[in-house]
Amino acid sequence: MATIYDVSVLAGVSLATVSRVMNKNAKVSEKTLKKVQDAMDQLGYRPNAIAQSLASNRSNSVGILVSELHGPFYGSMLSGIEAELRVAQKHAIIAAGHSEEALEKEGIEFLISRRCDALILHVEAVSDDYLIDLVKKEVPIVLINRFIPSIANNCISLNNELGGYIAAKAMIEQGHREIAYISGPNWKMDACDRLQGHQRALKEFNITYNPKLTYEGDYQEGGGSDGLAYLLENDFPFSALVCANDEMAAGAMNLAREKKVAIPAELSIIGFDNIILAQYIYPKLSTIDYPVKQMGQMAARWILKNTFKKPELEVKNVFEPKLIKRDSIISHH
Template sequence: MVTIKQVSELAGVSSATVSRVINNTDTVKEKTRLQVLEAMATLGYRHNTIAASLASNKTHTIGYVVPELHGSFFGAMMAGTEKVLRHANKHMFVVAGHSDEKQEQREIDALLSRRCDALILHVEAVSDDYLINLAAQDVPMVIVNRYIEAIGDRCISLNNEMGGYLATRHLLDAGHRDIAYLSGAMFKADAQTRLEGHKRALAEFGIPYTDALFSEGTFQAESGERCMQAIIDRQVPFTAVACGNDEMASGAINTLRINGWRVPEDISVIGFDNIDFASYLTPKLTTVDYPVRHIGEIAANWLLNQVYGDGRQSLPHILSPSVIVRGTTRNYA
């Protein structure tokens, strides 16, 4: 087996320099890097990551559990994390928990059994107690899109209640009073708190909340179509729609058009998340900004500091939302 020492001798550099090239650090001159890479190719050297991890007790991998592997929301969040980890020469293992308690637990156990150095958990079905117990085992981890007071120092999320409030408040300030609400699955904490924000905004204007203008979906575009049609079929008047996320908003807009309504001339629509495609719809979607890519970056940077740094970096816990006004909402005369 070819060793680092043999590579260093052929390249005419120290073993430490070879290690820096292998670890892709920025402290090696390009000319030296090329010499080392040429020596590695000549000798057929292949770095033994398993042996290195045993020696250092680090695998340089971060495990990532998300509900699904599809959709712009999770893609943006994972992209933010991957960018940070790639620049730090770390790797990311991604698995899907599918919002199922047993599946989420299995995936977490699988990542830990593969000796991931830390975990980023976007989990929706496991209990708070399960995550509290996991934290008590000194597993380095960040919980995203969820806040648990007992382990709040490990959580980062958006103020979803405020986001739901701002979305409906934007419509109310534009003169709308009959506002439909399309929610994500109500077993999810973010769906619950966004609806709470919606109700708070209505209450401030003295408008009673009514189930006739509410429909529960799944945070996916198809459910936005279905939920919008369900409310239309009830024949309850409305002039605006607040949606649990941008995917549901896009589905709702499609259904409104099929039924002969124009957006925003007849019905105003606001989404939630500000995912990439929101600004490419016609008209462009008014929405609540959820900085998912930034949250992915924050989570990765904090874990890098906790696991490979001095552990002194603090984690911002609750980020504030804002409304991005575009073309799907207008004043109601």
């Protein structure tokens, strides 16, 4: 197997020059660069990334832990992170935590053991205290979709409570007063915040919150169809349905079609996230924009700024949700 020494002999340059080429040092002339690269190609030499990382104390890789690898939400987040890292010539190592505390901790330990220079975490089950301790350790971390006041600088978050408020208010402003709600799992912080915002809007417009018109879903399409089935069996009428994410809204719309409930003529529906499919569902789904791709880019930028010393980069820590009004809501007067 060829070594860096073999490359230097064949190219007729010093070991230091080969090393400069491998580290993309600007002080190497085009002519020398070509000689070294030709020698590497001829010998089939591949730089040893592990040896390089031991020498430089940098692996040029960033660990990413997300809850799941399927679905449009996580796809957008990961592509936002990876695009920003790729431009800076850093690589991503990805693990999934499946919203379980043991698996999230295992994923974090795995990424640290791979000598990642920094971690981007979308975690839901580990405690705030665990994350506060983790921030004090040597591997820099940034959190997505999680806000912990004492480590606010390490958080890239969305104001989920405001998003829940905007969704309910959009229905109320169209004249709806009987409003049903399909929430995310109650143990997830973003689901609780969205429900709180929903309740705040109802209270502001003097509408009594009816727990019988709320169903705890799972952020999957099945949770949306099960939720609407449950709500339709109730004795409480409703003209509007707010769903805590778009996937559940899509599931609810599917069931509404099966049950011959016309959307939006008989039932107005709004989702949350603004996933790509929201504009292709029929009728097009009104939703709350969750700029997850930009938040992924911002998390990557935070790492580049704080770990790879690029102080000129601007980082935005808190994002505001916005109403995207399409065809699934109609006025009810």
